[in-house]
Amino acid sequence: MADLQDEPHSVGVGAEDVPVTAPLRAGGSLDRAAALLAVHPVADGCNTLVWTLRQSPYHDIDTPDTGVDTDIPRLRAGGVGAQFWTLLVPPGPPRADSCAQAVCETLEQIDAALALMRRYSESLCLALTADDMVDARNRGRIASFLGPVPGSTLTGSLGALRAFHALGVRLLAPAGAPWADEGLTAFGHEVVKELNRLAMLIDLTGCSPAAACQLAAASKAPVIISNTGAASLTPHPDNATDEVLLALRAAGGLAMVTFDTERTGDSLHAVADHVEHVRALAGPEGVGLGAAFGAEPGSPRPAGLADPSGYPRLLAELLERGWSEADLALLTWGNAQRVLREAEFTARAAQYKATPG
Template sequence: MIFVDGLECSAFDREVFEELRGGGLGCVTVTCGFWEDTTESLDALVRWRDLVRANADLVGVATTAAEIEAIHAQGRTALLLGFQNSSFLSGRIGYVEVFADLGVRVAQLTYNIQNDVGASCYDPVDGGLTRFGREVVAEMNRCGMAIDLSHVGERTSMEAIEHSAVPVAVTHANPASLVPHARNKSDDLLKALAARGGVLGVSGYRNISGEYAATAATWAELVARTADLIGVEHVGIGSDLGRKIGEADLRWMRQGRWTRTVQYGAGSAANPGKQPPLPWFPDTRSFPDLAEALAGRGFAPGEVAAVMGGNWMRFYHEVLPAGRPAGEE
């Protein structure tokens, strides 16, 4: 069994990397940016390279499924570099290939407001995937960069699924029919995602998990009901864990540079701040407990392995480019 977390937005350092190893994580998609332009995003990749180099005994950057498996076999955690927006492209289609060549393997089409690719889940009107957006989807397919729809609007998401030549992902969200929230996804969208071979990373983030965030057992119930909806083979984990994220970080995520007004993201005026850690999942050292919770809910051993990481690995084998295992000449 390989443990995979479909997305985290933590402020990573050696301590957080040690937590990954403590939980036996084989792979984690990390967030390199939200609103940053091309130059700022390049700076972020430089920082990530320096950070990984300084902690190479614990982690390594992976660009293919084979590299994930090789890094995991070495007793380290594979990191997939990702962005939660497409602002790093600065409207230039050629930058998809450039950033792919630099190791970026996951990108969300939009974040919390409409951009030149399409609409976000918070926009009151969703005009769908733009002409540029269709070009971006095709180029991400060509370059082996996974498409993430977690914060993307309904129509834009549907059209991305339709136009993508390979499966796409929702790395961190839940079914809206179980937890009504703008950030969660309709049954129709999730069924379309699954029909094309995609994966949903079920999240325990309080704001979008509601009562299912109470305990590991209630989270396992959320997973079970999601599996009933779209099939267990399309369900993974996307914790959206934000270790060491402070109020300034949260403000940047929610407001960027596009507004002077207070934004609450997945929160609300009544629930505005950073959410406290889940007692049953304070950090990734608790990842093995999720497998126990799934087994306790009645998932068979093969199903537990699939949800804990096997489904993500199947997705990565199909979507990420083929290549030599890490460490080979």
């Protein structure tokens, strides 16, 4: 495990690793942020573009457009090197066949995401592992992870989970699933065990504090919250409480801070306050960024962070608050790398134990 813990402190570039303490070019904080992002780009934990494009299937994200807040030029301008594309869909009216509908919608989301990778293959690259994440970055592409998918699609059988994994999904969100809502059921423990075996991350976004803490304790691999704010700063039901942030720290997990005026305030300064609070409780290796871009115009965004091109401004703000380059490199890239690698390590250990001696 020691090599995994050390991994985020350097990221492979060509034949040699570049330490996060490598000197940045001279200039103001914005120049320094841009230089850091060139080596340690943002691994963003949440983007809803897949669902948005399903409503506008002919939209071209190769060119900037006011129709959505995410496109390839703005992702590149913001220094995004890896993206987790959420496959969750907005809630609709309840139906008698809600489980079957959830599975169908999820498969449609996966199909749309894979189509997105194929259509923009010069810029986006499907990623399945931490090594894929680095390889895509080194080839000038944005590593694209699929997930989370909703845990409500699993009802007493792990077959759907394994099928999602085979299709490339690497995250699952238990929120709203009957096996996790009121505490983990026996089947819920089996789901967690299988997620660990498959190296799929558990995304606690939307879980109650009690469920989140129980899932973090049950998983042998790190868990994440792909988009959140600090509930103690902004009391929003989707923000992580201090109890959950401390549980993440104990479990080696990762909380990724969102950019949403309702959850993290209406300014870049307010978002930075949330990032610092999460770091204070979850630890320097427990904080990341999950803006939840990808929506149509009208979604409330903090000033200066209206789209992915705003990432350098946030890093410049944190530099001016005294953040070290090493901590910023963990925030943008290293912490996401760590949880992926540790999930893979946990999976290999589980498979090794399952192999007859």
